[in-house]
Amino acid sequence: MKVSFFPGCSLEGTAREYGESIQTVCSTLNVVLEELDDWTCCGASSAHCTSRYLATALPGRNLALAESVGSDLVTPCAACFSRLKTAVHELSGSDSVAREYALKRPVNVRHILEFLCSEEMVQGIEERIVKPLTGLKALSYYGCLLVRPPNITEEPHWEDPRSLDALLIHLGAECIYWSYKTECCGGSLLLTNVDISRRLIGRMLDMACETEAECIVTACPLCQVNLDTRQDEIGELNKKEYSIPVFYFSELMGLAFNEPDAGKWLRRHIVDPQPLLKAKGLL
Amino acid sequence: MNIVKGASFIKKGRVFDDVFACYQCCKCSAGCPVAFAMDLLPHQIIRHLIYHDTEKALASHTIWMCASCQTCNTRCPNEIDIAGVMDELRHMHIQSGRYPAEPATPLFHHTFLNEIQKHGRIHELSLMQRYTFKRRKLPGKGNLQDMLYDMKLGLKLFLRGKISLWPHRGRSRSEVAAIFKHEHGNKKT
Numbered sequence: 476m477k478v479s480f481f482p483g484c485s486l487e488g489t490a491r492e493y494g495e496s497i498q499t500v501c502s503t504l505n506v507v508l509e510e511l512d513d514w515t516c517c518g519a520s521s522a523h524c525t526s527r528y529l530a531t532a533l534p535g536r537n538l539a540l541a542e543s544v545g546s547d548l549v550t551p552c553a554a555c556f557s558r559l560k561t562a563v564h565e566l567s568g569s570d571s572v573a574r575e576y577a578l579k580r581p582v583n584v585r586h587i588l589e590f591l592c593s594e595e596m597v598q599g600i601e602e603r604i605v606k607p608l609t610g611l612k613a614l615s616y617y618g619c620l621l622v623r624p625p626n627i628t629e630e631p632h633w634e635d636p637r638s639l640d641a642l643l644i645h646l647g648a649e650c651i652y653w654s655y656k657t658e659c660c661g662g663s664l665l666l667t668n669v670d671i672s673r674r675l676i677g678r679m680l681d682m683a684c685e686t687e688a689e690c691i692v693t694a695c696p697l698c699q700v701n702l703d704t705r706q707d708e709i710g711e712l713n714k715k716e717y718s719i720p721v722f723y724f725s726e727l728m729g730l731a732f733n734e735p736d737a738g739k740w741l742r743r744h745i746v747d748p749q750p751l752l753k754a755k756g757l758l
Numbered sequence: 759m760n761i762v763k764g765a766s767f768i769k770k771g772r773v774f775d776d777v778f779a780c781y782q783c784c785k786c787s788a789g790c791p792v793a794f795a796m797d798l799l800p801h802q803i804i805r806h807l808i809y810h811d812t813e814k815a816l817a818s819h820t821i822w823m824c825a826s827c828q829t830c831n832t833r834c835p836n837e838i839d840i841a842g843v844m845d846e847l848r849h850m851h852i853q854s855g856r857y858p859a860e861p862a863t864p865l866f867h868h869t870f871l872n873e874i875q876k877h878g879r880i881h882e883l884s885l886m887q888r889y890t891f892k893r894r895k896l897p898g899k900g901n902l903q904d905m906l907y908d909m910k911l912g913l914k915l916f917l918r919g920k921i922s923l924w925p926h927r928g929r930s931r932s933e934v935a936a937i938f939k940h941e942h943g944n945k946k947t
């Protein structure tokens with residue numbers, strides 16, 4: 476199967492292992508991710524906070540590229556997903572602010588989690604699991620923009636989404652239920668109001684520690700970086716100790732598929748997940 | 759009275775038309791993750807707009823602190839796009855050229871968009887360098903402890919191969935530049 480792929484800017488930097496694991500897992504599943512030729516930034520929060528035109532035209536340019544290719548557009552980032560999908564709405568309407576990017580037919584923008592959890596993929600995943608994640612207690616974390624607002628994301632269970640839970644169970648892990656699945660981690664405030672972000676992340680880590688879970692699983696580069704990289708400093712400020720590994724769901728798929736590259740991805744984390752995985756016999 | 763002024767403001771944005779449906783149930787504020795840090799809660803922002811007191815909303819810290827998490831609009835029983843209202847207020851504020859209650863936030867957005875304008879994509883390292891440099895003059899920001907945390911983290915990220923040193927150089931930069939040119943043209947009219 477072949478789809479267009481919009482990686483987003485962080486896959487070239489802080490979320491490298493997300494990109495690497497996605498590529499590996501998709502090639503194992505015989506999915507060809509065709510990177511949009513010469514894609515540009517979707518504008519993220521900064522565009523929609525600044526002007527309606529930029530918020531539409533920046534993703535609009537990429538949607539025009541995808542439209543000319545003609546297949547579904549898959550993206551691994553929740554923020555890109557949200558911006559691209561909002562722009563599809565905007566550009567399909569009659570009073571669009573960026574007419575030059577008007578779409579003749581709406582591009583089907585999909586988040587890679589939804590794509591890999593879809594009916595058509597389940598069979599393939601099932602067949603490739605050689606090392607089920609038995610005994611791994613995981614929390615699923617969806618964050619904001621993957622699920623909200625539902626009129627844009629088309630998520631049927633926006634207060635209690637289940638696709639990632641189902642995938643984790645499918646991979647053999649134990650999915651622990653918690654009420655922070657779709658809480659905001661304050662990622663967009665990290666560089667401007669770090670105190671607010673720390674408090675939001677801290678709350679989440681506290682809740683994670685209260686459950687019996689051993690790791691958090693995300694499907695967004697911004698969420699993962701936010702939860703993984705600040706545990707030390709928040710612990711120091713809160714006089715607590717946090718060291719809970721934060722995975723990308725694609726890394727766990729790679730582990731279950733017994734991909735030889737998995738160790739390389741995991742070494743890029745700030746909170747080292749390797750001791751946990753070794754203890755479980757998964758690495 | 760600023761009712762007339764407020765009303766003319768309100769006509770500008772599409773999402774503003776819906777605020778009159780608000781019956782102040784406070785569901786938006788109850789679920790807002792940043793409410794603890796806001797000077798005006800989301801339902802209060804909406805209330806000020808209903809009273810045509812756009813000024814109060816524009817002067818608030820709230821419009822810059824909102825994390826755009828979309829919880830409020832998802833839950834509002836009257837389908838008011840509160841996060842969209844926050845966006846419109848920010849747009850109005852930026853266009854007005856006034857000094858914001860939270861100067862770091864629009865400065866960050868400005869720097870971020872400049873990076874896109876220049877490279878087509880975000881290059882994290884150069885964004886951080888430019889933003890840190892520009893931010894140094896803002897009052898009360900960037901204390902030593904935070905800078906130390908950031909430096910320590912930067913080193914760890916570097917050692918793990920997560921910092922790309924050079925920005926991407928796409929063919930499309932002229933196309934992106936045209937988008938920004940159009941945007942600046944929009945602003946002048």
Ligand code: SF4
Nearest residue numbers: 780782783784786834
């Ligand atoms: S949730 Fe909607 S109706 Fe209720 S106070 Fe907020 S804006 Fe008003």
Ligand code: SF4
Nearest residue numbers: 790824825827828830
């Ligand atoms: S979008 Fe903004 S105002 Fe609404 S709940 Fe989130 S942070 Fe609060």
